[in-house]
Amino acid sequence: PAKPIFAGQLPFGLSRISNIIAVSSCKGGVGKSTVAVNLAYTLAGMGARVGIFDADVYGPSLPTMVNPESRILEMNPEKKTIIPTEYMGVKLVSFGFAGQGRAIMRGPMVSGVINQLLTTTEWGELDYLVIDMPPGTGDIQLTLCQVAPLTAAVIVTTPQKLAFIDVAKGVRMFSKLKVPCVAVVENMCHFDADGKRYYPFGKGSGSEVVKQFGIPHLFDLPIRPTLSASGDSGTPEVVSDPLSDVARTFQDLGVCV
Numbered sequence: 693p694a695k696p697i698f699a700g701q702l703p704f705g706l707s708r709i710s711n712i713i714a715v716s717s718c719k720g721g722v723g724k725s726t727v728a729v730n731l732a733y734t735l736a737g738m739g740a741r742v743g744i745f746d747a748d749v750y751g752p753s754l755p756t757m758v759n760p761e762s763r764i765l766e767m768n769p770e771k772k773t774i775i776p777t778e779y780m781g782v783k784l785v786s787f788g789f790a791g792q793g794r795a796i797m798r799g800p801m802v803s804g805v806i807n808q809l810l811t812t813t814e815w816g817e818l819d820y821l822v823i824d825m826p827p828g829t830g831d832i833q834l835t836l837c838q839v840a841p842l843t844a845a846v847i848v849t850t851p852q853k854l855a856f857i858d859v860a861k862g863v864r865m866f867s868k869l870k871v872p873c874v875a876v877v878e879n880m881c882h883f884d885a886d887g888k889r890y891y892p893f894g895k896g897s898g899s900e901v902v903k904q905f906g907i908p909h910l911f912d913l914p915i916r917p918t919l920s921a922s923g924d925s926g927t928p929e930v931v932s933d934p935l936s937d938v939a940r941t942f943q944d945l946g947v948c949v
């Protein structure tokens with residue numbers, strides 16, 4: 693997709709990034725971080741130079757989901773910039789690598805911390821920066837979108853919550869900012885047991901919703917124990933099992949961002 697027109701001055705740290713992809717959800721716990729991390733490692737597996745910015749300062753997931761050798765962000769004392777840590781060639785920045793405990797902060801402070809982490813990092817030249825957005829569509833998310841010139845957004849949801857209102861909120865925020873929503877990921881759609889497929893949250897609403905909002909792609913992800921186990925192990929599923937159906941879904945998603 694074409695880059696949106698970015699009104700502000702491009703922050704220094706972001707100047708050599710070709711595509712900034714926001715992975716967003718209305719609610720917590722729907723699998724947004726799982727999608728962000730696996731998408732990033734899929735793009736890296738396709739040969740792209742990739743970074744992940746974990747913008748969830750209240751509950752950063754990146755330090756659990758990937759396990760880099762250095763778990764503390766280094767500072768460049770002269771330039772006062774942040775040097776990302778790295779795992780399997782993907783650059784990583786998270787509040788969880790900033791050497792502080794879980795944050796107790798008011799909204800404006802959170803926005804400040806996020807902006808500083810994002811824009812003073814030496815991302816260098818990247819094909820993709822994947823931003824794991826904080827859940828919701830409030831002020832913090834809006835500010836973040838205004839600081840980073842987003843190329844595309846991916847909305848993550850679960851089937852029972854795939855109410856029009858959820859996706860609509862996300863689409864509305866991004867369309868206000870002229871950022872195209874390129875895909876909806878419907879996570880935890882089904883699971884297979886005893887040779888049968890079960891849809892614990894129902895099915896069929898996804899395609900209606902993407903049609904209604906003119907979103908070009910819809911992807912389903914199953915409930916999969918290995919997806920959550922790999923999330924806890926520090927090695928994303930697409931890295932540990934690159935030939936699985938799930939890895940193929942992420943490749944399709946990778947192509948459309």
Ligand code: ADP
Pocket residue numbers: 717719720721722723724725726727753879880913914915916917919920921923924
């Ligand atoms: P969010 O970023 O939306 O809060 P997470 O990606 O952290 O959600 O996922 C919440 C929990 O659910 C994590 O423990 C994760 O491993 C697990 N999880 C996410 N998607 C799946 C899935 N498709 N199958 C099994 N477990 C999943």
